[in-house]
Amino acid sequence: MDQQFGEQIGNNLEVYMDYLFIKSVEEDHMLRDTVDTFQQLWKIIMKLNLRKCSFRMEEGKFLWVIVIKDGFKANPEKVQAISLIPPPISLKEVQKLKARLVAINRGRDVAQNPNDTEESIWCFLCEAQLYGAAEARKQFLEVGGDPRPVMRQAYNMFKDGGDPEKLVDAFSKGRESEYFYASLYAGLYYESQNEADKAKVHIVASCNSPYGQRSDDYMASLAKVHCMCRNWEL
Template sequence: MDCDLAVVFSPRFAEGADQFRLDVAENPNDTEESIWCFLCEAQIYGVDEARKRFLEVGPDSRLVMREVYNMFKDGGDPQKLVSTFSNARKIECFYASLYAGLYYESQNEMDAAKVHIVAACQTPYGSESDDYMAALAKVHCSCRNWSIN
């Protein structure tokens, strides 16, 4: 996921979508690349059309990411996702909150997006990990001027 940050904070959504489509063509089991392609295309075409164009990928071994994938692909309840993983492993709680926030953002529900992405940063995994996605969540908040303290 080498261009996730550029896509989130750049108006170059078509380039981002093209890159994510290439990435999925190379690795047809990459759940997150499929979701990031959707996030780009939702900005270009709107959520309904982006969902029609959603990239199919193979099953993800991570339960949280299978649920996230289905939520983006079919529509769903981000709050339910977060509740489902609220007492799960640290990393699952983080990913559920992060992707719930990104889902809300794709729906242009920025207040809900902020709540969940800030919460992702405040999870033990989000605040302690040097994982790429934990860093992405922090940069996302910083670029949106959302305090994580």
């Protein structure tokens, strides 16, 4: 879908899986934007389910939010779901609550930035805690191409399954930032598979890497906090 509608996505169209959302800034542009989309649908021989189509809407649901003419607003159904969740009383329950919040909000950042690889990965990590890695992978958020080679490979590893050791090896002699990110996401991948010992090796390595020690990148701080929460010595 990203390839077929690449010129429109981010301009007058948003795409997620098999959802199409035609957006127009001006009412006068609505017909033109709709024609552009249908011409492309005709070109790639794609049919729509008319029962699921809606037109001339000023407000409507898209993914897990309500889209209005001024942007997004919360879906009342999702807000009610949050209010019914019992208050967490342990660290594990806090982590589960965070996973639920991410699941409710999943797709919103990606809708604004279709190439947000890290949003997709972190959504998977949270949902893996809640549902398990296999189930989380079934609803993996697909995004466009990240300009960073290390993040493209990390994304493919989380999306399709892969070998974290190969990710680290591929960038072990690259830029310091690439080795840091490869080690961090290798460790996080292992953690999603409940392999804590291997996760520890790589996440600690990311913290102790030159980039992890010197950079003011917030992800370097995140890696250190991750280790602190698990009592891993650096």
